[in-house]
Amino acid sequence: MSRARATARILVVDDDPAIRRALAAELATSGYEALEAADGAEGFRLFEGTEPDLVLTDLAMPVADGFDLVRRVRRAGATPIVVLSVRGSEADKVRALDLGADDFVVKPFSVQELLARVRAQLRRHGDETTRGVLEFPGLSIDRERRRVVSGGHEVKLTPTELAILELLATQAGKPVTIRQIIGRVWHGAPGTSPDAVRVHVGSLRKKIEPDPARPRYVVTEPWVGYRFVAEPLAP
Amino acid sequence: MNLTTIGFVFLVVVLLAALRLGLAAAMLASLGATACYNYFFLPPVGTWTIAAPANWVALATFLLASVVVSRLAAREKRRAEDAEARRTEMEALYGLSIDLFAATNRIGALGDAAGRALRTMGASGGGLVLFRDGEPEVITSLGSGIDAADPLLAGVMRASEAAELPAEGGTRDVYLPLAVGGRASGVLVIRGTRAERNALASAGRLVALAVERERFLAESAHLDALKESDALKTSLLRAVSHDLRTPITSIRLGLDRLKRSPGAAGIVEDVARETETLSRRIDNLLAMARLDAGTFVPRPEPTPAADLFRATLDALPLALAGRTVDVSVAQETPDLLVDPALAVEILANLLENASRAAPSGALALAAEPSPRDAARVRLDVLDRGPGVSPAVKRAAAVAVPGDAGRAGLGLAICQALARAMGGSIALLDRPDGGTIARLEVPAAATSGDEVA
Numbered sequence: 001m002s003r004a005r006a007t008a009r010i011l012v013v014d015d016d017p018a019i020r021r022a023l024a025a026e027l028a029t030s031g032y033e034a035l036e037a038a039d040g041a042e043g044f045r046l047f048e049g050t051e052p053d054l055v056l057t058d059l060a061m062p063v064a065d066g067f068d069l070v071r072r073v074r075r076a077g078a079t080p081i082v083v084l085s086v087r088g089s090e091a092d093k094v095r096a097l098d099l100g101a102d103d104f105v106v107k108p109f110s111v112q113e114l115l116a117r118v119r120a121q122l123r124r125h126g127d128e129t130t131r132g133v134l135e136f137p138g139l140s141i142d143r144e145r146r147r148v149v150s151g152g153h154e155v156k157l158t159p160t161e162l163a164i165l166e167l168l169a170t171q172a173g174k175p176v177t178i179r180q181i182i183g184r185v186w187h188g189a190p191g192t193s194p195d196a197v198r199v200h201v202g203s204l205r206k207k208i209e210p211d212p213a214r215p216r217y218v219v220t221e222p223w224v225g226y227r228f229v230a231e232p233l234a235p
Numbered sequence: 236m237n238l239t240t241i242g243f244v245f246l247v248v249v250l251l252a253a254l255r256l257g258l259a260a261a262m263l264a265s266l267g268a269t270a271c272y273n274y275f276f277l278p279p280v281g282t283w284t285i286a287a288p289a290n291w292v293a294l295a296t297f298l299l300a301s302v303v304v305s306r307l308a309a310r311e312k313r314r315a316e317d318a319e320a321r322r323t324e325m326e327a328l329y330g331l332s333i334d335l336f337a338a339t340n341r342i343g344a345l346g347d348a349a350g351r352a353l354r355t356m357g358a359s360g361g362g363l364v365l366f367r368d369g370e371p372e373v374i375t376s377l378g379s380g381i382d383a384a385d386p387l388l389a390g391v392m393r394a395s396e397a398a399e400l401p402a403e404g405g406t407r408d409v410y411l412p413l414a415v416g417g418r419a420s421g422v423l424v425i426r427g428t429r430a431e432r433n434a435l436a437s438a439g440r441l442v443a444l445a446v447e448r449e450r451f452l453a454e455s456a457h458l459d460a461l462k463e464s465d466a467l468k469t470s471l472l473r474a475v476s477h478d479l480r481t482p483i484t485s486i487r488l489g490l491d492r493l494k495r496s497p498g499a500a501g502i503v504e505d506v507a508r509e510t511e512t513l514s515r516r517i518d519n520l521l522a523m524a525r526l527d528a529g530t531f532v533p534r535p536e537p538t539p540a541a542d543l544f545r546a547t548l549d550a551l552p553l554a555l556a557g558r559t560v561d562v563s564v565a566q567e568t569p570d571l572l573v574d575p576a577l578a579v580e581i582l583a584n585l586l587e588n589a590s591r592a593a594p595s596g597a598l599a600l601a602a603e604p605s606p607r608d609a610a611r612v613r614l615d616v617l618d619r620g621p622g623v624s625p626a627v628k629r630a631a632a633v634a635v636p637g638d639a640g641r642a643g644l645g646l647a648i649c650q651a652l653a654r655a656m657g658g659s660i661a662l663l664d665r666p667d668g669g670t671i672a673r674l675e676v677p678a679a680a681t682s683g684d685e686v687a
Contacts, residue, residue, distance in 0.1 A: 016481050016484075016485065018482075018485035019481065019484055019485045019488065022485055022488035022489055022492065023488065025492065026488065026491070026492065029492075060477060086476060086477055086480055090534075090576070107480045107481065107483075107484045108480055108483040108484040108486075108487050108514050109484065109487070110487060110491060110552070111487075111488060111491040111492070112491075195537070198537055198570070202539070202570070205539070212541055212564055212566075213540075213541050213544065213562045213563050213564040213602075214541065214544075214545065214562055215539075215541050215542065215545065219542055219545060220538060220539060220542040220575070222536070222538065222546075222575035222576060223534065223536065223575070
C-alpha cells in the first residue's frame with residue numbers, strides 16, 4: 001500500500017447512510033481522507049481503485065456482507081480492517097477476526113472510541129514493531145535481555161508469561177484471540193486449553209499490573225481473548 | 236402268513252389311525268385290532284377262546300405295543316400341528332408388523348393398526364383404548380367393541396398385566412396392556428380369539444410400538460413447530476436489535492459532532508446522557524425479550540472481576556461524568572463464571588441507579604469472595620444515598636416490578652438477568668449510610684495447578 005500520502009485514506013462501508021455520513025464527517029474532521037461505500041461489493045471495488053490505508057466496515061449488510069469484504073481485503077494484503085458489530089452478536093465478531101479483521105467496535109459506539117481504534121490500527125500498521133525494547137507508560141519490555149520493568153521494579157516472568165506479554169504488547173491495541181495465543185505461544189500444541197491461557201494471563205497480570213482492580217495493560221475481551229490497552233511511548 | 240406278520244400289519248393300522256385321527260381313534264383301533272387278532276387268528280380260530288397260555292402272552296403284548304404306538308404317534312401328530320399353528324401365527328405376526336410399520340407410519344393411523352392386529356388374531360371384535368392423564372380414550376372399536384367404562388380396562392392398565400375371559404364357542408376375550416418398557420399407555424382388547432397367548436402378546440407389543448411411534452411422531456412435529464417459532468423469534472429479535480441500535484449509533488455520532496459547536500454544549504450534553512440511558516434501556520429490553528423468548532442462552536466464561544468493573548465504567552461515560560468511583564478487588568477473589576456481557580449490563584444498571592439515587596458523594600465497586608459460600612463471589616455497588624426504600628426492597632426480594640417505579644423495573648430486569656446465569660441480587664442498607672446493591676455470582680473453578 002502506498003505510504004506516500006500525507007493523510008491516511010479510510011474506506012467506510014455501511015449500508016446505513018446516516019452512519020456512513022456521520023463517520024465520514026468525523027474522520028474528515030480528524031484529518032483523514034474518507035471514502036464511502038454502501039455495500040461490500042462497492043466497497044471492494046473502491047478498495048481496489050483507491051488503495052485505502054484502513055477499511056472500516058459494517059458486518060450486517062444486505063448486499064455482499066462485511067465478512068466477504070474482510071476476506072477479500074485480507075487476501076489482497078495487510079490493510080488494517082476495523083469492523084462495526086452489534087451487541088449480542090459475539091460470534092460475528094470472532095468470525096470477522098478469524099477472517100483477518102484487526103479490530104472491532106460495538107454499536108452504539110462513541111466517536112472517541114472509534115477514532116482511538118483507527119489511530120491504533122494505523123500506527124500499528126505503519127510500525128510493525130520489531131524493536132528490541134517496547135516502552136509503555138510505567139512498563140518496559142526488553143525483548144533481547146528478556147527483562148520486564150513495571151513501575152520501576154524488575155518483575156520476574158516465566159518464559160510462557162513473557163511470551164504472552166510480548167505477543168500482546170507487540171500488537172498493542174489489537175484484540176488477540178485465545179486461539180492465536182495458543183498458536184503463537186504454545187505453537188498450537190494439541191490439548192492446550194483456553195483455561196491454561198487464562199491461568200498464565202492471570203498470573204502475568206498479577207505481576208505487571210500496579211493496581212489489580214484497575215488493569216492498565218492487559219484486559220479481557222469477552223469470548224475473544226485479550227487486548228493490550230496501553231499506548232506505546234514514542235521511541 | 237404267520238401270527239407275527241399279522242400282528243405287525245395290525246400295528247401299522249393303529250399307527251396310521253394315530254397319525255391321521257389322533258389318540259382316541261388310535262386307542263379304539265388298538266382294542267379293535269386286539270379283538271380281531273384274537274377272534275380271527277389265534278387258535279381256536281372263530282372263537283373268543285384262547286387255548287394255549289403262550290397266546291395270552293402274545294395277545295397282551297400286542298395290546299401293549301399298539302397302545303404305546305398310538306400314544307407316540309399321536310404326540311408326534313400334535314407336535315406337528317402345533318408347529319404348523321405357530322408357523323401360521325408367525326407369518327400372521329410378520330405380516331402384521333410389516334403392515335403396522337409400513338402402512339401406518341403417520342399420525343392418526345393407530346385405529347388402523349389396531350384393526351389390523353385384531354384381524355390377524357382372528358378376533359370377532361375388540362378395540363384400542365389409550366389412557367391420557369388417567370382418562371380412557373377409545374381410539375377404535377370393532378365388532379362387539381369396547382366400552383370406555385369397562386372396569387377391566389382400568390384394572391389391566393393399573394396392573395400392567397393381561398387378563399383373559401372365556402367367551403362363546405371356546406374362544407377368549409383378551410385384554411392386553413400396551414407397554415414398551417415402563418408404564419402401560421393403553422389396552423388392546425381382542426374379543427373371540429383362539430390365538431395362542433404368545434402370539435397375542437406379540438401382537439400387543441407391535442401395537443404398543445405403534446402407539447409409541449405415534450407419540451414420537453407427534454412430539455417431533457411439535458418440536459419442529461417450536462424450533463420454527465424459535466428461529467422466527469431469534470431472527471425477529473436480531474432485526475429489532477439492529478434496527479434499534481442503528482439510529483442510536485447515528486444519534487450518538489451526531490451528538491458527538493454537535494458537542495463541538497459553540498453554545499450548544501450544555502443541551503447537547505443532556506441529550507447525549509439521555510441517549511446513553513436510552514441505549515442501555517434498549518439493551519435491557521432486548522436481553523429480557525431474548526430470555527423470555529427462550530432463545531437466549533447465557534455463555535459464562537471465567538472473567539476477572541476487575542475486567543467487569545472496567546467495562547462497567549466504560550459503559551457509563553456520561554452518567555458518571557465528574558463522579559468518583561472507587562474500585563476495589565479483594566486479593567483472594569477468584570475469577571467469576573459469568574456471561575461477561577450480561578454481568579456488565581447488570582452492574583451498569585446497578586451503578587446507574589446508584590448514581591441517580593445518590594447525586595453526590597463517591598460511588599464504589601467492590602469484589603470479594605462470599606464469606607458464606609466459597610464457590611460464589613460478591614460484586615457490590617455502593618453509594619452514599621438515602622438508603623433503600625421498603626418498596627424497592629420488596630421489589631428486589633420478589634423480582635417483580637411493584638410500586639417501586641423505575642428502580643423497581645430496572646431491578647426486576649437485573650434480577651431476571653442475574654438468575655439466568657446462576658446469580659442473585661440483594662439490596663442492603665450500608666452500615667454507615669447509603670445502599671449496597673449486591674450481585675452474587677458463581678466463582679470459576681480455580682485451576683491452581685500451573686499448566687506448562
